[in-house]
Amino acid sequence: MKMTVIGYWGGYPAAGEATSGYLIEHEGFSLLVDCGSAVLSQLQKFIQIDQLDAVLLSHYHHDHIADIGPLQYALLIHRFMGKELKELPIYGHSHDQIEFDRLSYKNISRGIAYNPEKKLHIGPFSVTFMQTVHPVMCYAMEIQAGDQSIVYTADSSFDNKFISFAQQADLFICESNLYANQNGTNAGHMTSEEAGFIANKGNVKELLLTHLPHFGDHEQLIREAEKLYQGNVTLAKTGYVWG
Numbered sequence: 099m100k101m102t103v104i105g106y107w108g109g110y111p112a113a114g115e116a117t118s119g120y121l122i123e124h125e126g127f128s129l130l131v132d133c134g135s136a137v138l139s140q141l142q143k144f145i146q147i148d149q150l151d152a153v154l155l156s157h158y159h160h161d162h163i164a165d166i167g168p169l170q171y172a173l174l175i176h177r178f179m180g181k182e183l184k185e186l187p188i189y190g191h192s193h194d195q196i197e198f199d200r201l202s203y204k205n206i207s208r209g210i211a212y213n214p215e216k217k218l219h220i221g222p223f224s225v226t227f228m229q230t231v232h233p234v235m236c237y238a239m240e241i242q243a244g245d246q247s248i249v250y251t252a253d254s255s256f257d258n259k260f261i262s263f264a265q266q267a268d269l270f271i272c273e274s275n276l277y278a279n280q281n282g283t284n285a286g287h288m289t290s291e292e293a294g295f296i297a298n299k300g301n302v303k304e305l306l307l308t309h310l311p312h313f314g315d316h317e318q319l320i321r322e323a324e325k326l327y328q329g330n331v332t333l334a335k336t337g338y339v340w341g
C-alpha cells in the first residue's frame with residue numbers, strides 16, 4: 099500500500115493547504131479517505147480527479163467532507179467535456195441521513211452506506227471500523243491490503259479501545275489536534291501524548307500525527323509523543339508518502 103497525505107489541518111486549511119484527506123493506493127486502485135476543505139485542489143498534484151476509484155468518509159464534519167460537492171462538480175464537468183466516467187462510489191455511514199443523501203449526485207456519484215459492524219471491501223482493500231468519541235458519529239478505520247494495515251483514528255478523544263484496534267498497525271495515522279498539556283475530552287480530540295500512548299501500547303510500527311492544530315509549534319507534538327513511543331514519529335504534511 100502507498101499512502102499520500104493530501105491534507106492534514108484540523109478545522110480549516112492553512113493558506114495553500116488542505117484539511118483531512120489521505121490517498122491510499124494499491125494494485126492500481128485509488129481510494130481517497132476523507133475529502134476536506136481544499137483537498138480537491140491538493141489532490142490534483144498527485145492524481146487526476148477522474149482516476150479516483152472510490153471515496154471513504156469517517157464522518158460529516160466540514161473539515162472531512164467540504165470538497166465532496168466540488169468533487170461531484172469536477173466529475174460532472176469532465177463528463178460534459180466528453181470523458182467516459184463511471185459513477186464514483188462514496189462510502190459513508192448513514193446515521194445522518196441528510197448528509198448521507200448528499201453523497202449521491204445525478205449519475206455522477208453514489209453514496210454507499212457502510213455497516214460499521216461488518217468488514218467492508220473496496221477494491222483491493224478490506225476496511226474494519228471502530229466508533230470514535232466525537233460530537234457527531236465518527237468511525238476510525240483499519241485499512242488492510244496484502245499483508246499490511248493502516249489504522250486511521252479519524253477524529254476522536256482518547257479511548258482505550260484504540261489500543262486493540264491499532265494493534266501492530268504498519269502505519270498508525272493518529273489525530274493530534276492538541277498538545278500534551280491540553281484536554282480533548284470535550285472537543286472530541288486527542289493530544290500528542292495520547293497518540294504516543296496508543297502507539298506504544300498498540301505496538302504500531304510507525305506513528306503519523308495529523309489533524310494538526312493552528313497554534314503552537316508542531317515539533318513539540320513530536321517531542322511529546324516520543325516520550326511515550328519509541329518508534330518513528332512523523333508530522334503529516336502535504337505530499338508525505340508512506341509505503
Ligand SMILES: [Zn+2]
Binds near residue numbers: 159
Ligand atoms: Zn470531526
Ligand SMILES: [Zn+2]
Binds near residue numbers: 108109159253
Ligand atoms: Zn476534523
